[in-house]
Amino acid sequence: MPFDAWRYEREFLRPLRGRPDQVPHTVLAARYAVPESPTTAELSRHLAEVRAYWQSRAAGPDFYAELCRALLVEDGRMRETVGDPVMSSPQWWTRRTAPTTLTPSAGTACPPPGRLLATVSGAAVVLDWQEDPAAGDAVRYCVLRGDERVPAHPDDGVLVATTPDLQAVDAHPPVATPVHYAVFATSDYGQSWSAPATVRAVVLPPVTEVGHVRESGRITATWQSHPAAVGVRVRRTAGRPPVSADDGQPVPSSSTSFDDRNIRADADYFYSVVADYGGDLAPMVVVAVPGGTAPPAADLRLAVRLLSTRGQVARVRLTWPDAGDADVQVRRASHAPRWRTGSRIPLADLDRFGEEVVGQLSIQDGQRTLDADVPVGYHVYVPFAVRSDGALVGRSAAQGAAEAVSHLQARRIGDTVLLSWRWPQPTGFVEVSWDTPDGPVSQRVGRAQYDQDRGLRVSFGRAAGEIWVRALSETASGPVMSPAASVHIGASPVRLTYRLVDRRRHVTVELTADEDCADVRVLVVVSSGQALPARPAHGVVVEELDALSFAAGQARTFDVALPADLRRPGWMRCFDGETVAMVDPPIENLRLR
Amino acid sequence: MKVACPYCYRRIEGDRLWFRCRGRPATRRAPCPLEVDKIRLEETGFAQPTYPAFPPPGSRRLPTLVACPKCGGETGFRVCPNCHSPLPEDFGTMPSPLIAMVGAVGTGKTVYLTVLAHELRGRLRRRFDADVRLVGDAQGGPEGPTWLRSQVSTLYDQHELSPKTTQVENNRREPLVFKWRREQGARLPLRPRTVTSYLSFYDTSGDDLLTVEDVTRLNYLDAADALILLLDPFTLPHTRDQIHLPPSAITSAEAAGDVVDRVTQVLHATRGTGGSAIKVPVAVVFAKLDAFFDLLGLTHPLVDVPEPVPYHDEADSLRTHEHVKSLLHDLDTNDDIDRHLRLNYQTFRYFGVSALGAQPDYETGAIHEGGVRPHRVEEPLVWLFSRFGVVPQRERR
Numbered sequence: 001m002p003f004d005a006w007r008y009e010r011e012f013l014r015p016l017r018g019r020p021d022q023v024p025h026t027v028l029a030a031r032y033a034v035p036e037s038p039t040t041a042e043l044s045r046h047l048a049e050v051r052a053y054w055q056s057r058a059a060g061p062d063f064y065a066e067l068c069r070a071l072l073v074e075d076g077r078m079r080e081t082v083g084d085p086v087m088s089s090p091q092w093w094t095r096r097t098a099p100t101t102l103t104p105s106a107g108t109a110c111p112p113p114g115r116l117l118a119t120v121s122g123a124a125v126v127l128d129w130q131e132d133p134a135a136g137d138a139v140r141y142c143v144l145r146g147d148e149r150v151p152a153h154p155d156d157g158v159l160v161a162t163t164p165d166l167q168a169v170d171a172h173p174p175v176a177t178p179v180h181y182a183v184f185a186t187s188d189y190g191q192s193w194s195a196p197a198t199v200r201a202v203v204l205p206p207v208t209e210v211g212h213v214r215e216s217g218r219i220t221a222t223w224q225s226h227p228a229a230v231g232v233r234v235r236r237t238a239g240r241p242p243v244s245a246d247d248g249q250p251v252p253s254s255s256t257s258f259d260d261r262n263i264r265a266d267a268d269y270f271y272s273v274v275a276d277y278g279g280d281l282a283p284m285v286v287v288a289v290p291g292g293t294a295p296p297a298a299d300l301r302l303a304v305r306l307l308s309t310r311g312q313v314a315r316v317r318l319t320w321p322d323a324g325d326a327d328v329q330v331r332r333a334s335h336a337p338r339w340r341t342g343s344r345i346p347l348a349d350l351d352r353f354g355e356e357v358v359g360q361l362s363i364q365d366g367q368r369t370l371d372a373d374v375p376v377g378y379h380v381y382v383p384f385a386v387r388s389d390g391a392l393v394g395r396s397a398a399q400g401a402a403e404a405v406s407h408l409q410a411r412r413i414g415d416t417v418l419l420s421w422r423w424p425q426p427t428g429f430v431e432v433s434w435d436t437p438d439g440p441v442s443q444r445v446g447r448a449q450y451d452q453d454r455g456l457r458v459s460f461g462r463a464a465g466e467i468w469v470r471a472l473s474e475t476a477s478g479p480v481m482s483p484a485a486s487v488h489i490g491a492s493p494v495r496l497t498y499r500l501v502d503r504r505r506h507v508t509v510e511l512t513a514d515e516d517c518a519d520v521r522v523l524v525v526v527s528s529g530q531a532l533p534a535r536p537a538h539g540v541v542v543e544e545l546d547a548l549s550f551a552a553g554q555a556r557t558f559d560v561a562l563p564a565d566l567r568r569p570g571w572m573r574c575f576d577g578e579t580v581a582m583v584d585p586p587i588e589n590l591r592l593r
Numbered sequence: 594m595k596v597a598c599p600y601c602y603r604r605i606e607g608d609r610l611w612f613r614c615r616g617r618p619a620t621r622r623a624p625c626p627l628e629v630d631k632i633r634l635e636e637t638g639f640a641q642p643t644y645p646a647f648p649p650p651g652s653r654r655l656p657t658l659v660a661c662p663k664c665g666g667e668t669g670f671r672v673c674p675n676c677h678s679p680l681p682e683d684f685g686t687m688p689s690p691l692i693a694m695v696g697a698v699g700t701g702k703t704v705y706l707t708v709l710a711h712e713l714r715g716r717l718r719r720r721f722d723a724d725v726r727l728v729g730d731a732q733g734g735p736e737g738p739t740w741l742r743s744q745v746s747t748l749y750d751q752h753e754l755s756p757k758t759t760q761v762e763n764n765r766r767e768p769l770v771f772k773w774r775r776e777q778g779a780r781l782p783l784r785p786r787t788v789t790s791y792l793s794f795y796d797t798s799g800d801d802l803l804t805v806e807d808v809t810r811l812n813y814l815d816a817a818d819a820l821i822l823l824l825d826p827f828t829l830p831h832t833r834d835q836i837h838l839p840p841s842a843i844t845s846a847e848a849a850g851d852v853v854d855r856v857t858q859v860l861h862a863t864r865g866t867g868g869s870a871i872k873v874p875v876a877v878v879f880a881k882l883d884a885f886f887d888l889l890g891l892t893h894p895l896v897d898v899p900e901p902v903p904y905h906d907e908a909d910s911l912r913t914h915e916h917v918k919s920l921l922h923d924l925d926t927n928d929d930i931d932r933h934l935r936l937n938y939q940t941f942r943y944f945g946v947s948a949l950g951a952q953p954d955y956e957t958g959a960i961h962e963g964g965v966r967p968h969r970v971e972e973p974l975v976w977l978f979s980r981f982g983v984v985p986q987r988e989r990r
Binding site for chain 1: 715716749886890891892894896897898908911912915916918919920921922923931935950951961962963964965966967
């Protein structure tokens with residue numbers, strides 16, 4: 001059977017995402033995706049295919065590449081210690097895949113882990129176990145999940161973790177259905193495995209992200225429930241917390257909120273919110289709503305400004321009004337919170353939203369200012385007024401910053417400017433802008449176009465000015481822009497074209513400027529020999545035209561006498577006195593024969 | 594038509610190629626055995642077993658299919674009659690110039706060849722509406738078509754200069770061979786015809802040119818249809834009087850004129866010129882031009898970038914020639930190189946190029962962060978192409 005790369009990625013690589021250090025501890029047969037009962041030829045071909053896959057995948061920028069690089073390193077070690085002939089032997093692999101390896105054999109297999117416990121935490125399952133004292137050093141554990149039955153060996157079921165620790169977390173188990181976990185131990189790098197320790201669990205995630213708002217005559221609350229939940233039951237008690245999910249008066253609700261208008265203004269209320277999984281109930285979540293009116297949260301309004309970027313780090317300035325006796329904590333996430341502005345939320349929920357923004361805090365004129373470094377990208381910043389009984393959700397602000405381009409360089413070629421810069425990774429576009437007499441101009445340029453055109457050419461015109469380049473980066477929330485890198489472009493000089501007429505004893509030099517100009521100096525130089533004079537010193541100055549004035553587009557002519565002793569073939573060329581840019585005619589026009 | 598075999602560098606008649614058996618015998622005949630071809634082994638070092646090579650029957654026009662004299666099976670696989678290396682099916686029917694790139698140590702030949710090959714498959718292909726395929730790449734040895742890919746990756750992706758090219762061993766290194774196809778002769782009432790040429794480039798190690806004896810060992814110089822002679826302007830006597838260069842930029846201690854002189858001696862000797870001018874066309878390429886941009890000024894013709902046109906612009910090329918000669922005169926006041934070329938070569942032309950577009954950091958080997966931005970690198974090649982009839986030539990003004 002040919003190597004199924006898609007399946008390998010899904011079943012072997014994905015569970016190892018971000019954990020390349022775990023590669024050495026994975027089950028060998030799974031690592032090499034060894035087929036069942038292969039012949040020697042099939043095995044050799046299969047191993048070559050797997051290695052070719054690792055090689056081809058290792059060059060990418062993603063976590064697959066990171067894992068494949070680790071796999072190649074580990075494969076190199078394996079080939080060094082075991083050798084290719086042994087690895088191509090089906091018998092060697094049989095010893096590593098057969099269920100017989102699960103039974104302790106002749107004192108070589110590791111004893112199984114003890115006291116395996118599964119604790120449901122939200123939508124995840126935390127597994128803890130104890131090491132058998134007889135297991136020795138360097139014990140590794142392979143944790144598997146079987147959705148319908150107990151995993152029988154280390155290649156059976158979904159790999160949760162391979163770890164030397166005594167704990168593993170299954171972050172995404174199936175919900176509202178029994179699942180079985182098995183933990184195998186090995187002390188010989190997967191050559192033999194212990195019998196499994198097993199445990200069963202049922203995951204019933206409670207509602208999350210609960211927030212409430214108490215206004216005059218009504219209490220509203222919102223939450224998130226797991227997609228597998230078929231409904232949510234809400235009950236209310238007054239003046240005391242509920243003792244069970246059946247305690248209190250039912251409150252009508254949708255699957256994500258309730259709006260209770262049947263309340264007294266000064267009473268304390270408690271609501272039990274319970275997710276229902278078709279008869280199986282999740283743990284109860286209690287919303288405590290104290291009496292009285294909450295302070296207005298709309299005043300807690302955040303402003304954010306991008307100060308700069310440096311590499312992958314952006315510096316932002318966050319400002320908000322002083323919130324009196326409450327501490328304000330600003331947190332950032334890639335998305336807006338699900339709570340409404342003004343919601344009161346349990347303190348325990350605060351840490352579940354993004355991460356706290358830390359930096360240098362200052363207070364002035366009733367305003368608090370926080371300067372902080374954050375990763376480039378798009379962030380939603382949310383202020384929370386934190387009190388002992390919960391946190392109040394303030395009004396959020398969003399800011400996106402991409403890494404800026406660097407090493408911006410410009411070269412003027414006539415009216416055109418050739419730009420180059422270093423592209424930040426993984427930017428695909430930049431926006432280039434500049435001012436013209438007709439108004440500002442901007443142009444979006446892709447990386448491929450830049451590479452194809454060997455930089456970017458901009459029709460900039462004659463005048464001096466600035467060019468700004470901003471990088472655009474795609475985030476999950478849309479494109480974000482970097483601060484501008486800028487470069488100054490000097491003005492293009494007046495171009496003075498010329499041609500030589502009648503090149504025997506006298507030469508008529510016809511000069512034309514493309515703009516009005518004055519006080520122009522022109523040197524007319526002749527030289528003998530093979531090479532066109534590169535500078536006046538390479539020939540003889542036969543005419544020095546000083547303080548010339550030109551009207552744009554109007555030719556002026558000057559007669560120049562050639563030296564009697566000029567040896568031919570020779571050259572005549574005009575040079576400017578650095579006030580204008582002299583433009584040569586076709587080369588044959590400069591030749592004196 | 595005589596063409597140079599890109600594997601053994603011998604000149605061979607395009608209509609007298611040999612064939613190789615396919616190993617599929619005629620009915621009721623025994624198949625040919627796979628054996629090491631001793632001639633191929635001796636000429637090229639290729640030691641894998643192959644089916645036998647044999648000459649075409651008779652002296653008429655080269656057939657497309659012939660029968661193997663041993664097994665009677667038909668074959669159309671063509672090989673070089675001298676070294677028995679496989680050749681493309683239409684090799685030898687159109688001009689297929691072997692272009693040798695020569696220059697002193699540290700001139701930047703490998704960088705230039707890499708950028709040129711990259712341009713050939715990119716901008717130059719689009720400019721001439723040609724189909725360009727790399728059909729041979731063994732500059733790095735027998736490991737396969739990886740040399741160019743690796744060089745391009747080093748320059749364009751990693752933004753680094755490649756290490757110095759090592760000296761040729763056993764007198765062998767295979768060239769880069771490109772297949773170039775484009776339509777020609779589209780004027781009514783003629784229908785356009787597709788013309789195929791094979792372009793071979795050979796990257797010499799500068800070490801191979803250190804002595805006349807070294808140069809003599811390079812068979813390809815004898816077989817070359819054209820030369821691209823790369824000059825390092827930093828080694829010219831007055832360059833450092835005119836532009837500021839860090840000490841690390843001087844990567845070659847050898848005068849450019851000395852290399853030109855040695856190449857000339859070999860060409861005179863191997864081609865039996867009897868002292869008369871050498872006929873092989875030479876593109877004399879003034880490299881690292883970006884270092885002179887500030888000296889030349891904004892409007893200098895060598896700083897300008899001409900519009901890409903689907904033909905060789907002879908007037909523009911002549912203008913470049915004269916301005917490079919003028920710059921060369923400025924930096925080499927004795928005119929040694931120009932005089933030497935005028936007295937020894939029938940056809941040569943100057944070009945000014947920058948493969949990278951900006952000076953690299955010679956100490957670290959890092960190229961400018963803005964990436965590779967070649968400046969006029971294709972012009973020598975387009976001029977040579979026009980001389981071989983691979984691209985058209987026009988006087989634009």
